[in-house]
Amino acid sequence: MNLEHKDDIxxxxxxxxxxxxxxxxGTITDDVPNEQPExxxxxxxxPDxxxxxxxxxxxxxxxxxxxSRTEEHREVTTNWLNKHGFKYHSILMNKPRGGNYHWIDNHIVKATRYVGKFTDLVEKSTTIQVFED
Known part of the structure; x- marks a missing residue:
């Protein structure tokens, strides 16, 4: 995928x-903690x-x-994704554990909580927290 760089930033x-x-x-497969790598x-x-x-x-x-899988689990994770036919560009390991994330970024961030079914995304309105003007 070719990404265009705006002002080289x-x-x-x-x-x-x-x-x-x-x-x-817990999102694309069962919730497997790092403590149970087997x-x-x-x-x-x-399937969805x-x-x-x-x-x-x-x-x-x-x-x-x-x-949140640690770097030591990269190989088993990559093998598992490939074995099951997932198509992807990259994997980021070591996401902070615990949930209740509050992501702050200089880009628009949209978040969708997985609640048991993977489908196409739909537009809905909700209340969010933003920085004060």
Missing amino acids: SPVLPEGVKNYLIDID RMETCEPF ALETVNKWYDEGHYICFFT
Whole structure:
């Protein structure tokens, strides 16, 4: 994927392309903690997650798995994703554990909480916290 750089500062995705950061454990497969790495090889993907993620990839979106799995679990994670046919561009390991994230960035960040079913995303209005003008 070719990313355009605006003023040599930050890559800009082409119009209509999304940059998906997708958790692994509890989102595309069972919630497997780092303390049980033997389960990382044998867990099964959620079928709707595999189908949806690969559809987004095929549509030209950028897929990055962002996981709390530690660097020592990179090989088993990569092998598992490949074994089950997930299409992706990158994996970021060592996401902070615990949840209740509050992401602050100089780019617009959209978040979707996984609650049991992977589908196409739909537009909804909600209240969010923002910095005061």
